[in-house]
Amino acid sequence: MDPFGILYTDLYQLTMGQVYFRLGLHERPALFEAFYRKNPDYGAHQAGYTVFAGLDPLLSWMEGARFGEEEVAALRALRGRGGQPLFAEDYLRYLKGMGGFSGLTLRALPEGRVAHPQVPLVSAEGPLLQAQLLETALLNRLTYETLVATKASRVREAAGEAVVLEFGLRRAPAKGGEAATRASLIGGADRSSAVSLSHLLGLPSSGTHAHSLVQAFLALGYSEEEAFQAFAEVFPDDTILLLDTVDTLGSGLPHAIRVFERLRRRGHRPVGVRIDSGDLAYLAIQVARELDRAGFPEVLIVLSGDLDELVIWQIKSQILEEAPRYGVDAERLLKRLVYGVGTKMVVSWGHPALGGVYKLVAVRENGAWAPAMKISDSLEKVLNPGHKKAYRVYDKRGLATADLLAAFDEAVREDEALTLRHPTDPAKRRTLRPGEFTLEPLLEEVYRGRRLFPPLPLEVLQERRRRDVERLDPGVRRLVNPHLYHVSLTERLFALKGELAARMERG
């Protein structure tokens, strides 16, 4: 049986399914929404937004997932505490006939776009059993990729125009490395070192060499320079040499420069050096100075070794401060840097899980959507109820000023005054006048029994992210203590929420 098939789910989805089936509720139209509660907080720094990723793999999975012979046999084998089969034959027959998610319609935020807490990333509408069954796989795919794409977007913000390489596969969570690489590339990395994953995403993979190359040569009685020379002879137009196996400035750098000089004499252009340990900013300055002196001002300097957005920020700050002291042009140095980022990006160090949830918000009853809430929650966690839609509100500068949730059948117009309500605090509101704002609907239909468009090229998703990040207020983009981006409700949705909460409390 495929471990990643339709049974890549929690058992309780299937037990609940049998309850619905037994009561004839399994095909009752239901509406679930997926969202997350809070932006990642890495401790010393915090995200002011996320980048939505993982949708495409989810849609492909949905199209292929179904109850086949093996899946039904596995379910048939499950026993209850009394030794009786947990699942009845008529239910299993139904699942087999149902196939997979043929009855569902999904509306989603386009993948790669900037997302905010509480705003639906996906709404799933369809038969209660199918919509319930989707929960585990949906959260499994969307929350991890969104988390990593968010971290990558922050790394990209810190790196500015510099190239960012994703080097994380070895520390990625087993087969989750596939999603980690994809999300890193959506979020802001330019290339990945992962060969098969890059290939399947239509990109070339990227890399240099490891310390082991130099170590092997040394152990065999050769020198570091001979190791470098060997690499340069095999890859004369793609030579990037790792400087810190022996001593970055005392050995690696002079050896590399000699090898580069030989390459140049033979008409080749050396590409770069890499530094993987030590005081990276200081070493980069010294290396840049020596490379400049030797006539290699265009050789790239790849930095790696436990980098994240704050370390990159620190490296750049230190270079801006210290480079002039050594006669090195700081701006020019920053432009030749390349960042190799691994572990901390692919595990979202500091905040390794996004609190994504998938909640029932309405069930169809007598031709209308009956809203669902979970009453025990604190006010902060109370669902925004019922069938909804979402807009992004832009100000006159074209910057996003809020996301707005509205009832699905509500008219929200640019040519009327628009009041944005705080989701819980009745005292907080803001009214925008016509001409002061524009509205953009956020969710689009992506699945109706099957996916509605083929997988998009990575560049489309990267471009979406870039455009959306550019339209954020700089305060929201800050790496530390970002501004709080507003997620608001329309008057009507706010009133519905209050009414429903009151009704539930009474009854």
Next chain:
Amino acid sequence: MDPFGILYTDLYQLTMGQVYFRLGLHERPALFEAFYRKNPDYGAHQAGYTVFAGLDPLLSWMEGARFGEEEVAALRALRGRGGQPLFAEDYLRYLKGMGGFSGLTLRALPEGRVAHPQVPLVSAEGPLLQAQLLETALLNRLTYETLVATKASRVREAAGEAVVLEFGLRRAPAKGGEAATRASLIGGADRSSAVSLSHLLGLPSSGTHAHSLVQAFLALGYSEEEAFQAFAEVFPDDTILLLDTVDTLGSGLPHAIRVFERLRRRGHRPVGVRIDSGDLAYLAIQVARELDRAGFPEVLIVLSGDLDELVIWQIKSQILEEAPRYGVDAERLLKRLVYGVGTKMVVSWGHPALGGVYKLVAVRENGAWAPAMKISDSLEKVLNPGHKKAYRVYDKRGLATADLLAAFDEAVREDEALTLRHPTDPAKRRTLRPGEFTLEPLLEEVYRGRRLFPPLPLEVLQERRRRDVERLDPGVRRLVNPHLYHVSLTERLFALKGELAARMERG
């Protein structure tokens, strides 16, 4: 192309491979060791040991991984900066002919065993190219599973004899959920909610129901009690009811008790209740008291909601303190608790990546192993050089007192005095007299061109962990500020390391 095939690796493994190939070094026997540098530090709490996991999936992968048509075509398509093919045809032909890892021999710590920093988890011996190529996949599989198994072992320690269920699939890293579930079960979870993964591991999956069941009923105009009743009728011998959708004590509990009473009258035994939010310890006490009063002293109480080892510890402490105040027998209550642990276990919250490394330690030269070191490292990071073996040293009580690294061809005996050297500090040593200690070799051969034994049942790995944890000093098992477990060198290895470091510094 299979994303998880032999190209589930970093590009630089293959570029280095081409350098070795061009120089005729690709089949030179080499020896790499995988180990990790430090135990996980979760911030407020720290691990005193790890649980080694991920070996079996790695061995299976190695046996299947090979350069087929698709892999070679993908490599052939890669271009250098000059537009020329990155890899030469003769090299690609060699890779294709080589197949996969047929030349490697792996010695490893048996999976499921307790592990310590710096001690080899795996040594890989064989042709330099193959041994180098293994790096990425090996670290990818071993470090994540070891990390999660370690967290699970800590959860198990906190939970004591109580049942622990792994509920983490929705927050697990995409397809990495497969490894997360396996590692959780090796490390100490009893069951998982993941259906396909449990099935493939030969276990039944486990679960209750979600809030959405109650919400759906409420939205349709039914009551919480009717939702519970519906569940109980479909699963009369497997009823576990989630109490906190509306109000745990004011609604969920009395409704559950009424449903349980009806079950009892019909001759069934209700199984449990689940609480997923609020002050879990307080609620568990109140729920236990009411269940006792209603004559259900054996109904289990499942606790869930962002649990980790410290939260479980806190819940137990609070119950021991507060239960008597409400006339509830604390010890009996603890025995009926079940912990559902998800997110924080499967992402190893607080320390989401293990610093695993895979280092070249020796290359074969003139019929002997020439040791390799990386010279630039700080003393703390300097490799323990050369071909080695590892022992666990037990004291007279049968408790593990140290792990010991020795040269591979060194005689280490129980009938002679044994001196344990600190890995870097020459002043720190300890000598054990014969009769005071026993030695256990730690590494066993697991792969020689193919795996040497079939996948082991999960219970074997679980039993290994249990036995090893029991033989740790209680101070090393502590959840907070554990004792430092000693990892030592023999006199001979210590001398070799010093000599090599001196030689490298000179030249």
